[in-house]
Amino acid sequence: MAIDSVYTELITEHSRDKRNRRRVEGATCSHRGVNPSCGDELTLELRVENGIIEDAAFTGAGCAISQASASMMSDLLRGKSVEEAGRLCEKFIGMIKGSVTDEAELEELDEAAALRGVSKMPARVKCAVLPWHTYLAAIET
Amino acid sequence: MKNIAVKNIADNFPALRQTVNGHTLVYLDSAATSMRPESVLRAVDNFYRRDGANPHRGMYDMAQRATDAYDGARVTAARFVGADAEETVFVRNASEGLNLIALCYAPLVLGRGDNIVLPITEHHSNLVPWQILARRHGAELRYMYVDPRTGVLPDSELDAKIDGRTKIVAFTHVSNVLGTRLPVEKFVAAAKAVGAITVLDCAQSVPHFGVDLHKLGVDFAAFSGHKMYAPMGIGVMYGRRELLEAMPPFLYGGDMIEDVREQDTDFLPPPSKFEAGTQNAGGAVGLAAAVEYITSVGWEAIEGNERKLMKKLTEGLSSLKNVSLVGNSGADVGRYGVASFNVAGVHPHDAATILNDYGVAVRAGKHCAHPLLARLDAEFGACCRASLGIYSTEADVDRLLETLPLVRRRMNLGD
Numbered sequence: 001m002a003i004d005s006v007y008t009e010l011i012t013e014h015s016r017d018k019r020n021r022r023r024v025e026g027a028t029c030s031h032r033g034v035n036p037s038c039g040d041e042l043t044l045e046l047r048v049e050n051g052i053i054e055d056a057a058f059t060g061a062g063c064a065i066s067q068a069s070a071s072m073m074s075d076l077l078r079g080k081s082v083e084e085a086g087r088l089c090e091k092f093i094g095m096i097k098g099s100v101t102d103e104a105e106l107e108e109l110d111e112a113a114a115l116r117g118v119s120k121m122p123a124r125v126k127c128a129v130l131p132w133h134t135y136l137a138a139i140e141t
Numbered sequence: 142m143k144n145i146a147v148k149n150i151a152d153n154f155p156a157l158r159q160t161v162n163g164h165t166l167v168y169l170d171s172a173a174t175s176m177r178p179e180s181v182l183r184a185v186d187n188f189y190r191r192d193g194a195n196p197h198r199g200m201y202d203m204a205q206r207a208t209d210a211y212d213g214a215r216v217t218a219a220r221f222v223g224a225d226a227e228e229t230v231f232v233r234n235a236s237e238g239l240n241l242i243a244l245c246y247a248p249l250v251l252g253r254g255d256n257i258v259l260p261i262t263e264h265h266s267n268l269v270p271w272q273i274l275a276r277r278h279g280a281e282l283r284y285m286y287v288d289p290r291t292g293v294l295p296d297s298e299l300d301a302k303i304d305g306r307t308k309i310v311a312f313t314h315v316s317n318v319l320g321t322r323l324p325v326e327k328f329v330a331a332a333k334a335v336g337a338i339t340v341l342d343c344a345q346s347v348p349h350f351g352v353d354l355h356k357l358g359v360d361f362a363a364f365s366g367h368k369m370y371a372p373m374g375i376g377v378m379y380g381r382r383e384l385l386e387a388m389p390p391f392l393y394g395g396d397m398i399e400d401v402r403e404q405d406t407d408f409l410p411p412p413s414k415f416e417a418g419t420q421n422a423g424g425a426v427g428l429a430a431a432v433e434y435i436t437s438v439g440w441e442a443i444e445g446n447e448r449k450l451m452k453k454l455t456e457g458l459s460s461l462k463n464v465s466l467v468g469n470s471g472a473d474v475g476r477y478g479v480a481s482f483n484v485a486g487v488h489p490h491d492a493a494t495i496l497n498d499y500g501v502a503v504r505a506g507k508h509c510a511h512p513l514l515a516r517l518d519a520e521f522g523a524c525c526r527a528s529l530g531i532y533s534t535e536a537d538v539d540r541l542l543e544t545l546p547l548v549r550r551r552m553n554l555g556d
């Protein structure tokens with residue numbers, strides 16, 4: 001069952017984890033993302049120095065999938081270059097939309113790869129991709 | 142039409158007979174849209190199979206049958222809510238009806254410094270049109286607030302908000318989040334006292350109890366067919382005759398015209414004036430069939446069943462560990478078909494996903510009532526909503542109550 005692969009210890013713990021749920025000190029960029037249909041919302045804050053994401057965190061409220069996704073993304077993007085992070089976001093979105101399925105390829109998403117079961121839950125796809133879309137929108141502006 | 146025993150009603154609804162994730166479907170989202178009985182599906186099908194010509198347009202038999210079906214549906218819909226056919230305009234849904242009222246009537250009375258008053262309970266469709274209108278005309282939009290804990294609207298809010306500059310008071314009959322009945326009679330009296338017009342959103346009341354618009358004395362009202370066992374895409378906008386006459390048309394086109402010259406046009410009187418172009422005649426026929434279905438079951442049976450189920454549902458939700466009713470005073474506030482709740486520590490989207498895994502369909506989120514949710518004491522600012530229909534049974538409520546304790550476990554939160 002798809003939902004058993006999603007509501008795992010790892011994901012539910014991430015959804016309640018406070019480490020990445022905070023403001024970023026000296027943030028250079030902040031962007032708000034909203035899922036109007038279900039009401040998930042988050043504000044992603046980044047501190048980018050010399051093209052490197054020194055810190056990433058978020059505030060907001062939403063379902064376990066959107067919150068865990070945001071937390072995992074914050075962990076993944078920290079220390080990456082802005083371009084590399086963008087590439088990882090595209091890959092994550094591809095995984096959720098079902099276009100990237102190769103296990104080896106998903107490895108570089110680290111813990112976030114655990115959310116791939118959401119690709120089998122069409123009603124929740126928007127929840128999982130919200131933080132990643134928010135990142136892409138943030139670096140565009 | 143002969144009476145149908147309540148326990149067999151679900152059998153009349155083919156969509157309810159399905160399996161979801163290996164479980165029989167328990168449909169508890171009738172406040173979003175209700176399912177349709179065989180008789181409604183058949184009426185729509187028959188209309189298109191036999192009578193599907195364009196109403197009001199042909200001289201031949203088939204067009205006449207289509208005209209009779211469409212006009213007859215209007216009479217049936219009007220009688221259902223205690224209105225006259227001339228005051229009953231077919232629209233797509235309650236939202237379109239409310240927009241029509243806001244866009245065509247409100248500009249006739251609204252000026253700078255005037256105000257529009259709404260309870261905070263409103264669905265976006267009876268809120269956003271007024272917000273836009275108020276801004277456009279330099280008017281003030283005022284809210285009457287409910288108690289965030291109980292969801293009850295105190296009378297003092299009416300006295301505080303409705304005044305000599307109030308031109309419009311708009312309100313829902315039954316809250317789509319709380320299920321509570323708003324004090325329509327008090328709104329009407331307060332509005333009349335200051336010469337304001339009243340707009341009733343009865344989308345959530347017409348499926349649950351008899352509504353008599355003339356008796357309520359409202360100036361305008363709107364409801365959707367799809368929440369009362371009719372197809373999607375058909376609804377009713379009601380307006381008092383003289384108000385409809387004073388209003389300009391909503392859209393311009395065929396079938397609403399008396400005469401057109403090169404530079405000007407005479408419009409037909411209401412309701413045709415507001416029905417430009419070919420209408421959803423099949424939907425109207427379906428709406429009439431839904432009225433007949435409701436009538437054949439009878440309000441006594443419908444209300445009796447729902448009262449019993451609401452008691453079981455609200456008491457059951459209140460007694461479950463880690464489940465809380467939203468807008469619950471502890472006392473029986475009277476709920477019509479809707480109860481909202483949260484499972485402690487679990488976002489409503491996740492709760493609804495897990496319930497779906499057991500075949501139980503509930504709505505989760507902010508229910509198109511963001512300003513209300515922002516004021517209620519609801520964890521995550523959102524909630525799950527279980528809502529009943531004519532076909533709901535004790536077994537449906539039991540399934541929800543049995544499944545809810547599994548939600549926290551599935552989220553690795555213990556019991």
Ligand SMILES: [Zn+2]
Pocket residue numbers: 035038040062063065066126127490
């Ligand atoms: Zn979500």
